[in-house]
Amino acid sequence: xxxxxxxxxxxxxxxxxxxxxxxxxxxxxxxxxxxxxxxxxxxxxxxxxxxxxxxxxxxxxxxxxxxxxxxxxxxxxxxxxxxxxxxxxxxxxxxxxxxxxxxxxxxxxxxxxxxxxxxxxxxxxxxxxxxxxxxxxxxxxxxxxxxxxxxxxxxxxxxxxxxxxxxxxxxxxxxxxxxxxxxxxxxxxxxxxxxxxxxxxxxxxxxxxxxxxxxxxxxxxxxxxxxxxxxxxxxxxxxxxxxxxxxxxxxxx
Ligand code: BEZ
Numbered sequence: 001x002x003x004x005x006x007x008x009x010x011x012x013x014x015x016x017x018x019x020x021x022x023x024x025x026x027x028x029x030x031x032x033x034x035x036x037x038x039x040x041x042x043x044x045x046x047x048x049x050x051x052x053x054x055x056x057x058x059x060x061x062x063x064x065x066x067x068x069x070x071x072x073x074x075x076x077x078x079x080x081x082x083x084x085x086x087x088x089x090x091x092x093x094x095x096x097x098x099x100x101x102x103x104x105x106x107x108x109x110x111x112x113x114x115x116x117x118x119x120x121x122x123x124x125x126x127x128x129x130x131x132x133x134x135x136x137x138x139x140x141x142x143x144x145x146x147x148x149x150x151x152x153x154x155x156x157x158x159x160x161x162x163x164x165x166x167x168x169x170x171x172x173x174x175x176x177x178x179x180x181x182x183x184x185x186x187x188x189x190x191x192x193x194x195x196x197x198x199x200x201x202x203x204x205x206x207x208x209x210x211x212x213x214x215x216x217x218x219x220x221x222x223x224x225x226x227x228x229x230x231x232x233x234x235x236x237x238x239x240x241x242x243x244x245x246x247x248x249x250x251x252x253x
Contacts, residue, residue, distance in 0.1 A: 008070040019046035022100035029127040031056040035095040041102020045071030086111040093121040104131035132246035133164040142229035159208035177250035197239040
């Protein structure tokens with residue numbers, strides 16, 4: 001999983017659409033009172049709290065210490081801990097594992113799927129949404145072109161894993177899951193704050209592309225990348241990010 005140093009406040013203030021869209025994934029989860037549910041990659045806990053309202057017992061886990069600190073501050077009655085999905089092991093097994101907008105940060109998916117399989121009861125379900133093949137492609141291409149032209153290896157720095165539907169469902173099947181629902185769909189996503197929207201999105205999500213660079217170099221390269229992406233994604237009044245989502249429901253056999 002990428003060790004992004006998240007700005008949890010910026011994430012909550014400007015990227016609230018992440019948990020907004022995630023409510024649709026909770027509808028797919030259909031949590032029930034008394035179920036034990038793991039929210040994998042829970043961020044600052046908004047969806048964990050929504051799931052808890054169903055009466056299920058929820059545990060939120062995230063790699064980012066700052067996200068978990070914020071989640072605990074916001075929801076002191078809920079159970080949150082720092083953990084790495086690639087190596088995560090729990091003492092108990094869960095009825096369901098939920099994950100929204102997190103699995104694409106985990107670049108060793110075989111290990112993540114193994115952790116998920118071990119953490120579920122037989123008959124337990126994985127309900128997840130994350131970036132699929134082609135997700136934020138115009139953004140990735142713009143950043144990559146600018147980094148490569150300036151002597152940085154964009155591929156090596158790219159923190160994201162965006163599999164095709166076939167690739168991810170096959171991975172789940174190999175790990176002993178039956179995939180009962182899978183869809184790969186476009187979700188053009190308007191960003192907040194008009195012309196500043198993509199710069200804020202960069203500040204929240206793109207740190208790994210610019211790791212180790214001076215502030216000056218980082219800002220100059222980000223500005224160039226944003227200018228390059230503008231003709232594709234800026235409408236004249238707002239940025240519409242080219243999100244493509246994968247949603248899956250898979251049952252452990
Ligand atoms: C996503 O939710 O698809 C996403 C968010 C941030 C960076 C990359 C992808």
